[in-house]
Amino acid sequence: MRHWIINCRKISRMVSDSLDRKLPFHQRVGIRIHLLMCRYCARNRRQQLLLRKVLRRYEQHCVRHAESALLPEDARSRIQAELMRHCHFPKP
Amino acid sequence: MHSTPSNPQVAADPPETWVARYGDYLYGYALARVRNPSAAEDLVQETLLAALKAFANFRGRSALKTWLTGILKHKIIDHLRRKYREEPLQDVDAGLAQAQEMFDKKGAWLLKPGRWRADPQHLFEQKEFMETLFACLADIPERGAKAFIMREIDGLDTREICKLLDISATNSWVILHRARLLLRRCLEVNWFSANGKRPQP
Numbered sequence: 386m387r388h389w390i391i392n393c394r395k396i397s398r399m400v401s402d403s404l405d406r407k408l409p410f411h412q413r414v415g416i417r418i419h420l421l422m423c424r425y426c427a428r429n430r431r432q433q434l435l436l437r438k439v440l441r442r443y444e445q446h447c448v449r450h451a452e453s454a455l456l457p458e459d460a461r462s463r464i465q466a467e468l469m470r471h472c473h474f475p476k477p
Numbered sequence: 478m479h480s481t482p483s484n485p486q487v488a489a490d491p492p493e494t495w496v497a498r499y500g501d502y503l504y505g506y507a508l509a510r511v512r513n514p515s516a517a518e519d520l521v522q523e524t525l526l527a528a529l530k531a532f533a534n535f536r537g538r539s540a541l542k543t544w545l546t547g548i549l550k551h552k553i554i555d556h557l558r559r560k561y562r563e564e565p566l567q568d569v570d571a572g573l574a575q576a577q578e579m580f581d582k583k584g585a586w587l588l589k590p591g592r593w594r595a596d597p598q599h600l601f602e603q604k605e606f607m608e609t610l611f612a613c614l615a616d617i618p619e620r621g622a623k624a625f626i627m628r629e630i631d632g633l634d635t636r637e638i639c640k641l642l643d644i645s646a647t648n649s650w651v652i653l654h655r656a657r658l659l660l661r662r663c664l665e666v667n668w669f670s671a672n673g674k675r676p677q678p
Contacts, residue, residue: 398650
């Protein structure tokens with residue numbers, strides 16, 4: 386068996402890479418074989434995928450929230466004033 | 478100061494209209510992430526001032542709203558890092574300076590991943606879990622945390638992350654790998670196996 390297939394550190398790196406790009410065929414097969422034998426690497430992969438799901442939901446929640454909240458009036462005028470104070474843009 | 482776009486083709490909204498047009502959106506977005514109205518207001522202000530400074534570089538490749546939201550996201554990360562630095566986590570991983578220490582010389586797990594009983598919707602709905610997650614992110618090396626947030630929350634691909642953090646592709650995979658290992662470990666210690674904090678099955 387190829388050495389890297391039994392190395393959890395290398396497998397965890399490939400599992401991470403697989404979340405960011407498409408891996409070559411032999412690496413995908415290597416990961417599969419390793420995960421069948423190694424429950425810790427299998428857990429690590431499952432947990433990484435779980436975190437991804439949680440964070441995607443979180444981002445969707447932030448965007449939904451952004452579409453409904455209102456900047457309080459006093460903050461609005463304060464920020465507007467601050468913005469005007471910092472810029473001397475020419476009139477169009 | 479160059480506060481107007483140097484490219485005359487860009488017909489972006491002028492800065493004096495930003496608060497009126499994007500203030501609510503940015504505020505709502507920030508509020509959802511930081512859950513503190515006055516911090517969210519400050520973030521909107523910081524974002525618009527930073528945008529004003531950088532406006533000369535805005536080329537209209539993305540919509541102004543997207544561009545402003547991008548700046549806001551960076552400000553939020555900085556804010557969360559400052560916030561959680563002041564509230565240190567349990568010291569369990571003090572000796573774990575590098576993710577490499579999770580494995581022995583032969584590459585076998587030294588800190589074996591435990592079992593998590595969790596479902597994504599349930600976790601997401603627990604405010605304390607999300608807080609623990611961001612506290613963990615504040616605790617891992619800065620570029621790793623930023624890259625991770627860009628990848629997993631903002632949904633950027635690694636090519637964009639490389640540009641934003643000024644690193645090579647290989648580097649981005651290395652730091653994302655480390656960030657993921659450290660985050661997994663931190664959550665396991667501070668949430669999934671922490672007494673009294675374990676989510677109900």
